[in-house]
Amino acid sequence: MTDGRRVPAEIGTVIVGGGIVGMCLAWFLAEEGHDVAVVDDGRHAGTIANAGGLHVQLQSRFMRLYPEMVPAFEETLPFYPRAVRHWQALAGRLGEDIELAVTGGLMVAESREQYEFLEKKCRRERQLGLEVEMLDRAALDRVAPYFAPSIVGAELCITEGKVNPLLANQAIRRRALAAGVVHCTETRVGSLARVANGFAIETSRGSIRAGRIVIAAGAGSGALAAEFGLIVPTRAEPLHMNITEATEPLIHHMVQHADRQITMKQLSAGMVVIGGGWPATLAGADEHPTVELDSLIGSLSLAQHVIPRIGALRLIRTWAGVNTSVDGRPVVGPVRGLPGLFFAIPGDAGYTLGPLTARLVADTMLGRTPEAPIGGYTADRFN
Ligand SMILES: Cc1cc2nc3c(=O)[nH]c(=O)nc-3n(C[C@H](O)[C@H](O)[C@H](O)COP(=O)(O)OP(=O)(O)OC[C@H]3O[C@@H](n4cnc5c(N)ncnc54)[C@H](O)[C@@H]3O)c2cc1C
Known part of the structure; x- marks a missing residue:
């Protein structure tokens, strides 16, 4: 078990962003035997600030604010009841009370x-x-x-329903660390580049070489995507x-x-x-x-x-x-022409969608067919 600010010089997978999506994804990969580091600068996370509402019905606030996105909200609606079922399953696996109701x-x-x-x-x-x-x-x-x-x-x-994010975040982090995840806290990723057999990641605490990289950095994801010349309008x-x-x-x-x-x-x-x-x-x-x-x-x-x-x-x-x-839809999965790079950004009500988003991306990375098709939700739609 590793927990700290030192970054590993080399590791199989780096996940940038340790919010609900990044930590769940790290746990899901690590429990399948993959070596994973989560690099997070600990700023501005929705995960530590959110209200813990598990949303399913269309939110009138979003419909009013972004009427042009209503078709996208409707298209992704089936994700939400599925996401709540994932929270219920996750709560069972965590084995500690996260006040899920x-x-x-x-x-x-x-x-x-x-x-x-x-x-x-x-x-x-x-x-x-x-x-x-x-x-x-x-x-x-x-x-x-x-x-x-x-x-x-x-x-x-x-x-x-609802969940207590303070309890859930800590419980998930404990499980991720127990599965062997390296959690590099207060560490900012500055630049990302494709190199032979993987990626070079420059952080505020040193360089990392990784075979695969996942951008799960919430609102910071757009700037990281730009490192590869990609548009992801977070x-x-x-x-x-x-x-x-x-x-x-x-x-x-x-x-x-x-x-x-x-x-x-x-x-x-x-x-x-x-x-x-x-x-x-x-x-x-x-x-x-x-x-x-x-x-x-x-x-x-x-x-x-x-x-x-x-x-x-x-x-x-x-x-x-x-x-x-983003555009009312998640941004998940691989990117055309950049093998080894993945995105994991939930759609609206992203805490609700967090564990499901992580599961869909984990299954893709593990070579399994995700339980819901994600082909329409990759970053390719912007590029
Ligand atoms: C006040 C508030 C209330 C909310 N209430 C709800 C709710 O009731 N229900 C619901 O479903 N959703 C809610 N949300 C939305 C939800 O919190 C987010 O959608 C969700 O937490 C996103 O999770 P994430 O893991 O994708 O990203 P985040 O939790 O935002 O985590 C991303 C992480 O990446 C890190 N990062 C970014 N760039 C870099 C970089 N370059 N280097 C290193 N690290 C980086 C950030 O510091 C952050 O820790 C709420 C949001 C807010 C702000």
């Missing part, structure tokens, strides 16, 4: 027009194979009797998060809004995690994700507007992190 997700409507938007979305998602149904206010009250009077109903997706999206003090069990579902930016879920210990894509800022020379006061006030006001009992809770922490967006 598939208790369903509610997307609430506050007007007749929003309810009709959800009804239309619900019909479409059913056609695409999701387990979703509409709940009018009376039906909603039977499963979640805590919403403000303004809420008229909700779409329920029973395969949605965008860094800094986002805001809050968590309240603990309270009695109240919110069993993951909660979202049909038309406004809010997600809420309650951890087993009682704290309510409030997110939903409110913007943060990249500040200073190192572009540190930094909280914006408007987002703090806006997200908390909206949370108590939707669930009034949240208004009595004290905020205990607020933070910002960087989400990665």
Whole structure:
């Protein structure tokens, strides 16, 4: 077992990026006998900042922000229930509590027009194979009797859920290290180049030669792809998060809004995690994700507007992190003309997709047929 900042001079596979995708992938390869190093600069990871929502239904926020991407969201929809099943299997394999709960997700409507938007979305998602149904206010009250009077109903997706990322990340890292993964922390990859029989990787702690390389660097992936003259249009999206003090069990579902930016879920210990894509800022020379006061006030006001009992809770922490967006689809698998190079970037709701993305890329690298075809999701589509 190796854990530290020294980089190996030579190794079979280097994975750049130690977020949920990179660490799961490293574990999956190492347990099959491959020697793997994960090189991560420990900055800006969505994995350490995210809300732990396991998303399945189409998110109205993304549909509103990126209407041109709706066909891509629909095309990748089948990945999401599959991804939740992967989380369930992973939780079983980890053998420690990561507070995974598939208790369903509610997307609430506050007007007749929003309810009709959800009804239309619900019909479409059913056609695409999701387990979703509409709940009018009376039906909603039977499963979640805590919403403000303004809420008229909700779409329920029973395969949605939540996980505690703080527990999950540590448990996965422990399993990866136990399988022999070399985890080079606080180590930045500067340049990448093709050399005879593999790749030369220049890092802030020295050079590595590797037979294969995987770019799983979230929003940093585009700059690394450019080292090979490839275009992968990753965008860094800094986002805001809050968590309240603990309270009695109240919110069993993951909660979202049909038309406004809010997600809420309650951890087993009682704290309510409030997110939903409110913007943060990249500040200073190192572009540190930094909280914006408007987002703090806006997200908390909206949370108590939707669930009034949240208004009595004290905020205990607020933070910002960087989400990665590309074109609504994952970027996974090999690259034409560059044998040994692979990408592993999940699509939207990338924490949900993390273990599945890693499995699909691992199986490709292990010479197996991935359980879902990934041919349409390689970086070749941009190049
Ligand atoms: C506030 C917030 C809330 C979110 N909530 C949810 C949610 O509820 N549910 C959900 O499904 N998703 C959520 N997401 C999205 C999710 O967190 C990300 O999509 C997911 O974590 C991406 O994982 P990843 O492994 O691909 O990348 P990341 O976790 O971003 O990891 C990439 C790693 O690569 C490293 N790196 C980059 N460039 C280099 C380099 N040159 N050298 C070395 N290392 C490098 C970075 O430092 C980072 O550690 C949220 C995101 C944010 C920011």
